[in-house]
Amino acid sequence: MSDDCIFCKIIAGDIPCSRVYEDDHVLAFNDINPKARVHVLVVPKVHFDRLHESDEVEVGMLGRILVGVGKVASANDITGSGYRVQFNQGRGAGQEVFHLHAHVMSA
């Protein structure tokens, strides 16, 4: 947990969210400022920042995010119509929250 991380606070239950899916490894909730009809964030429960800092140790966590993405797509019934999965990395790419997360956006 990182004290100044808003997603860690959501995971801890200190800030509310609109939960879509949860398992032991990830929490998925609706983006507060949606850019698509369905716009869900899939967030690992452990604080981790940049993809380019990942290594073998993170393989499980990274896979769990993608499993969560699939669960979110199924729960929102967008597997047929299509969806995008986006990881913004760095301020230049528009990243605002520095806790790794996948955006799941309906097509």
Ligand code: AMP
């Ligand atoms: P990024 O720009 O990739 O870091 O994405 C951060 C996303 O988090 C943005 O799309 C925000 O709208 C979203 N966001 C920020 N705070 C909250 C919150 N409290 N609940 C839900 N989504 C949030």
Ligand code: ZN
């Ligand atoms: Zn965090």
